Each structure stands twice: as C-alpha cells, then as structure tokens.
Amino acid sequence: MKRKTAKTTKTQKTMTGAQALIKCLENHGVEYIFGLPGGSVIPIFDAIYESKIKTILVRHEQGATHMADGYARATGKVGVALVTSGPGATNTVTGIMTAMMDSVPLVVLTGQTISPMLGKDAFQEADIAGISMPVVKHSYLVKDINSIPRIIKEAFYIASTGRPGPVLIDLPKDMTAGAFTGSLDQPMDLPGYSIPGKGNKTDILQLAKMLKQSRKPMLLVGHGAVISGADKVVRELAEKMHCPVTMTLLGKGAFPETHPLSLGMLGMHGTAFANKALTACDLICSIGSRWDDRINGNNDEFCIGAKKIHIDIDPAEINKIVRPDLSIIGDAKLVLEELLKHVEKLDTAEWLRELEFYKTEFPLNYSNAEGLTAQCVIDTLYKVTKGKAVVTTDVGQHQMWAAQFYKTEHGRDWLSSGGAGTMGFGFPAAIGAQFGRPGELVVAIVGDGGFQMTLCELATAAINKQPVKVVVIDNKYLGMVRQWQELFFDNRLSGVDLVGNPDFVKLAEAYGIKGFHIDKVEDCSRVLEEAMKHPGPALIHAEVIKEGNVFPMIPAGKSAYHMIIEAPKVKMEKPTGST
C-alpha cells in the first residue's frame, strides 16, 4: 500500500539531489549501505526506498562504519555508510579513523543541516567535515546539487585507488531534498591527485642485484601487499628465491602462514623465530608495510647492519620511520611482477637452516595446565574450520593470540584493526564481511571487553540472518592492560576488572541468536564443531583462564633484541615506547 502511494506521487521527470545520489551509487555498483537515519537524511532514505541498493540498518553509527570497513576489507570494494547529521556523524569518527589507519576504502555519507543554517548551531549540526579532517583521505561539503555526480565519482576513485582510505561527503539537507537538474555523468576534476604505478625499473633491477648479494634475506609483507592483491606474486618470488617471509598483523594472508618459508607474524607479539630473524638478517625488504612501532619499537636497533628496502605506494611512507638503502614507490603487485623477472634462486640454504633451528627451539605453544586458555580455543577453532574461515578480531590479547594461532592462507581472510587498535571493531566488521562474502564462514574472535562496545549489532546480524559466528574470549579482564600492569606496574591492577559481565549466551538468545558455552578443554572441539555448523548466527562464549599472558613479547620502545619469550622471573622496567 505504502509503496503504491509513493509511486503515484513521484513524477518521473524531476529528480531530487538524493535520487541523483542514489543513482550514482547504483552506477558504482554499491550493493549495501550500512546506516542509520535521522532528520537530515530522510530525503536520502526516501530515495533508497525505490533503489535496488539494500540498506542495512545498524544500531549505532560506529557499527555502520565498521561494517562498511569489514565489507571493504573482505571484498576489496568500497564500503558505504550513511548517517545523519550531528551525533550520527560524530559517531562515525572512530570508524573513519580505523579505516584511515589501515588504508580501507570507505565512502561515508553524512547528513547536514540545510545550507543557509550552516554555522548557526542548528539542531543536530556538527561540523563533521572539520571534525573528521585529520582522519580522512579526502572530504567534501556539497554546496551545489548538480555537483553530486562528480563528487561521488571522485570520492569512489579517491577512496579505492593508490593507498586507499575513507572519503567523507557531507550533504546539507537542501542538497538532497532540492531538485537536481545536472548530468549524472560528469568528469572528475582532480588535478592534484595521482597514483604511483609500476615503480622505477632501474630501482627494481638494483633490488634484484641486492637480493642476489644477500645471504640472509627476508621479505616483510604488510597490508599493502594484501590490498594490491600481491599474494600470488609474493609466493612466487619467495619460492623462486628461497627467501623467508614474515608478515605484519595486517599482512597476514599476503603469504600462506603454513608455507615452509613463512616465519609468521613479527613484532611485539610476533613469533620468536620471526623476531630472531630480524636480528640476524642481512637484508629486509618491506612490501607494503610502514615499519610501524609494533614491529620496530626502536629504530636505532632495527635490523642492525641489514640492508633495508622499502616498497610502498605512498611516497610519504619512505623515510618516515626507517631510512631505507633503496626505496621503490609503486603498487606492490606491479613492482613484484617486474622484480620476479630479474631474480633467481638465492644462496640461502644456511640461512634457512638457521631459521629452522629457531623454529624448533622457540615454537609458539601454550599449556592448558591451569585450565582452558584462549590459545586453546583459537587453535581448536583453526583446526575445526580447517583454517578456511574469514576471521575478524577485536583488539587486545585475543587479537594477538588469534594472529599467532589462526594461521591465514589468503589475502582478505584476516580482518583486524591494526593501526588504530579499535576495540569494538571485530564483531561489526564480521557482519560487513559476511554481507560481502555470502556463503563463506565468517568468524569474529573478540574479547569480553571490546565485544561489549558494539554488541548492539547482534540485532543487525539476527534480523538480517547473517550467519556470523562470534567467539567471545572471556577472561573477565581488559587483559592486555592487565598484562602490562602485571609485568611492568607491580601487578597493581587498576581499571581492568570486568566484573559484572553479562551471561553472553543468554544475551545472544535475547536477540534470537544461538548461544554456545565452553569452559573446559575437552568440550572445546565438540562445541566449536557444532557452533560452526549452525546455519544462522551463533555466539560462542568461551570462558578462559583469567590471567593468561601473551608471549613472546617485545616491550614497547624496545627492539627485537629484547624479546621476552616466556614470563619473566625478574621485575621489568616500565616501557618507554608508544603505548
């Protein structure tokens, strides 16, 4: 009935700005908009009414941005969020910053008061373009209805090319409610925007030469390698050269972690063997990583004596942290495809034997002597799912354990908030990933702390019948901070006790989601097996020992030479590095 009325009152000839906007989004292949309406965006939601684009109604705007982010990371397409002005817009800031830090393509559409009221403290007015400026790749405030198609085209182009990132478009209500009289197909006008391509050939040949001279080389793959789809060529390169590969937290998937040449993740909570390799290599070649402080706590002691090579699409990353011996600005995949033609098998037999020794001497392990551990839950999950799930994580101890024990084989199968470290990311990101990859198993591994920041999206998963599986690793603490307080602050636990956690199984059931519970090692496999087979969304509440610590660990501000492989017996100094 409602639909009929809507049709008869709309004339075909005139189009509103909102209708033009939605038409443009359709033309860009947008399938889903994650959002929540409010006064200033009613014209846009009205235009969606007759569109084939599906709106996924979230319960909080932060969730919308994380869902769009998870969708984008899992598919490589641009994620789209739509929110209202004022608080709706400000609630997206964390999600936008999360996407910015990890180079994720988002287009965030925010409502705004009508143009004549801009800057007059109108109801639900927030200067979101101003507020978000430091955390966007680019942003627009629409001032001319007829510029909407150009702005949308530019926004998608900017978000998805070069080093991807979020683009915000602030839409005053009169721009969407008013009449659109322009063309839907407009050229872009971006004289200041260019995208690095294949990299300098001479530099690539120089790199091949440096590799040839190296006896202890290692490749370091980061998110850039995943984003450019370089996983296949990374593997070919490593296998052709017999060169070991380590990956950053977000580089998981750029090289199969089960591969004999894989060293796993390096850095603060990376594998001991990857970090040992850092201290022993004579050449390290970063492919789309930014040498950040989780892998390079102390630049003065980073890979001392090793030649450093930096391949990155973003020229601003060169010399930012590490001053490399050679840098190549370009797309990881294109650069490596060229490099592959010029390399041959390297003389690394001895080096690989040395690394093999580290691997056997310092393997990743855990013990269930004191009860069920998070590591056991994640390791079992890995086995039960045969390593085939798309995994998202939240931030904290469980994230590091998941990175260690849930080995990733393919790009875009591991989605985690790396740069921003945003608690509350994992669960909504999993919903977004599930929308992007229907039919695949998507598992969110979250902690009891972070999950409670965005758990309202249980409703979104339930209503949209998205069969995501949420594994809540519950140690009843904000565990990573507790670990630091134990190790560096005389165990003076302050503000970390999550006493009063809800019964997560009942909570899931309250939303109509199937709940499972594990607190014993022997139940782990069976329950996870059952939960993963459940056709709809499911929550697995895993109660684990309260005081497990993540090792290995390199204290913040220290280099890999100072790695702690197991719980220290002596009191540790307070870390000096960044968080």
Add this chain to the structure above:
Amino acid sequence: MKTTDTHTLSILVANKPGVLVRVALTFARRGYNIDSLVVSATHNPKFSRMTVTAKGDPATLEQIIKQLNKLVDVIHASEHDTFSAVDMEMSLLKVKVTATSKTIIAKYMKEYHAKLVDETDNILIIAQIGSTEELNSFENILSKYGLVELVRSGKLLMMKGKETT
C-alpha cells in the same frame, strides 16, 4: 643543521574552501609553527598559491612536504632556497613623527625604496617592499623614530628563469 632553520615552502593548491585548514593541520599535527603564510589566487583562478615560512627540523619538514603532496587539493608542494628563487615581502609601518624625525625618516625611506602611502595628524604609513633582511633592517631604524605599528605580508616567492614555482 640547526633544528630552528627557517624553511620556505611554495604550495600550489586547488582554490577551494577548506584547503587552508588541511594544509595548516599538516603542519600543526607535527608541531611545526607557521611563521608566515600568504595565500592568493594565481593567474588561473582555479588555483591558489600558498607561500609558507616555518621553523623546524628538516626530517619533519620532509614528512610535511610529502604529506602536503598527498592532499588531494594540493597540486604540488616544495621547499625553495634563495639561490634558485626570488623572494620578497611587503610591510606597512605606522610612525608618529615630529618635524625633525620626519626629515630623517624621509632620508631612510629613500635609501630603502619605501613609499609614503598616508599621512594623517603627524602619523605616517610607510610601505616597503624588499627582502626579509631589508624589511628587518628598516623596521629596526624606524623603531628608534616612533614606530607605532607594523603589518607584514609574509614572504612571496617565485622561481627564477624557465622553471615554474
């Protein structure tokens, strides 16, 4: 190099609202203080030219220039030295004069190619165009002869010869 060296940057930007904020944020976020800033449309009204002088360490400046170049609305940003580029600025100086000081000031004005642009109730406004050093030096002199107020434009810069700025 001293960390307090003054650097001059020329930034060609799209003539759009908000560009100045983005540029300013790039400096502010890294703790760089902008000493002077001149912004004006170029001969092509689609673009504006910003000339910025700022003090700080060269490594941070390198990062700032790269981050500026990443901004979508920045066409290009680069640092310039005084060998390959011409730079100058302008100042307006308000001086309260007496009959005696006026004669002395007139002499210096001639020496510094400064121009009298207003005279109201024994108060002069003098305009001067020149290098930063010339402006500093003239200001020092006038400060002994009743300087009341000073407004400086900030530095303008243009590449010499065929090369565009």
